[in-house]
Amino acid sequence: MSQIKPDARHVAPATDSAVSVRNVSKVYGDVQALKDLTLDFPRGELTSLLGPSGCGKTTLLKIIAGLLPATSGEVLINGRAVNGPGPDRSFVFQDFALMPWATVLRNVAFGLELRGVAKSEREAVAEKYIAAVGLAGFEQKYPHQLSGGMRQRVGLARALSVNAEVLLLDEPFSAVDEQTRRKFQEDMLELVQKEKKTFIFVTHSIEEAVYVSDQIAILLPRPSRVSEIIRPASFRDKGVANIRRDPEYLDIVDRIWASLRNYVE
């Protein structure tokens, strides 16, 4: 059965946490985007940040990535405080953020290029991940020659190729079509199984969050705080085809919608 607990702070993490957010606040001018937010991300699992737009989920993700400074509080990765981007985290962008002047191969190898890895070595790694995301044969193509879904696979391969422990995904599937998105979600489950990394996944789709997550953190807006943490328990191992008609899946989707509907304008 699912364990649904109303107060986030008293939920003990299932395993040890790879990422801990401690009392983080973020103020933009006179707007309080995040207020005293505390959240743990269990190692090797996928945690979704879910909430209505304007709830600060992307802000939180960028603070974890080190792309934005927190106004107060701290983010710990394996117990060490974050003060900027690091090799332990990699980011998948909502708009893909691919370099249009570079081939798929160079785009995927770009993280390693910036780390000073030799060309032959980084291209070998990139080729491996290009194949892993299903783009073998497209190495020498340019981004404008790919479809939206394929571009995001390039973004995913780039994030995987630096072998970071924590993958941060900012609404990665929001710019691709519905069918591609479903395929992505199934691939995502396989990836979490295979890669043994910690995934932090921002989404505004309730179904997507419930489908792919080991843990769902519901964020409520103005100022943002974690209102509840949901850990689906029973359907994860039933196979990708059966999840969407599992009673627990349907219950959780309904329950989340019931708690979010008041916040949607």
Add this chain to the structure above:
Amino acid sequence: MINRSLMLKLLSGLIVFGAWEIAGRVPISYAFPTFLESMSALARMTFDGSIFVAYGETLRPLVVGVAISAVLGIGLGLWIGLSKRFEWLFAPIFIVMQAAPLAALIPILVMIYGIGLTSKVFVVCIMAMPVIVLNTASAVRNTPASLKEMATSFLAADRDVLLKIILPAASPVIFSGLRLGVSAGFIGAILSELKITPTGVGDIITYSRSIADYPSMYAAIFSIILLAVLFLNLLEALENMLFEGNNRGYVSD
């Protein structure tokens, strides 16, 4: 497909030159030679070598001026695009420079720098530099934020962000600034030869007009246009070679 675009180019050339020939034969003015007369004057100047001597003179301020404008212009443009304070300081100068009527400034330049090469280089720079600086600055300022963020998140140093993200992302607009700047530089070079001292191609134009050798005058004008077009095509080929994927704009568009 290539054959077809070549055919269209030939056809449009044929129409323009045909119209020129007819207009010359009518004639619309005694000072307007036919296309064929102009071309034979061009051939004559080519064979006796006078056109090459003339271009030796004209190209000097042009090449020096365009080179200075390109290097300094892209450098200043980068700086202006990257720093808000520097923009306040320098951008107005180039906006004024772009708007100023150059012909009115030439007497002042001659007073300060004399009638030699320096003044002519200045004229070329005043024509070419503002558009290069302003285009570069706006291209740098409009680098997609998500690309810069991407590089930062993958641990790029500031230098990497500049060389591997900002410059390639800005390159299409920088190159279009260069193209505009170079064609303005051609205008500046000819203008300086007409307004300061008649040398090179400007001399051919002035002199042939004064002795009513209109075919030679038009041949000189035609040759400078031809040269400018060739040069711009060369620049475009260089751009395509350097940044192939940029042909189709940004991925996130």
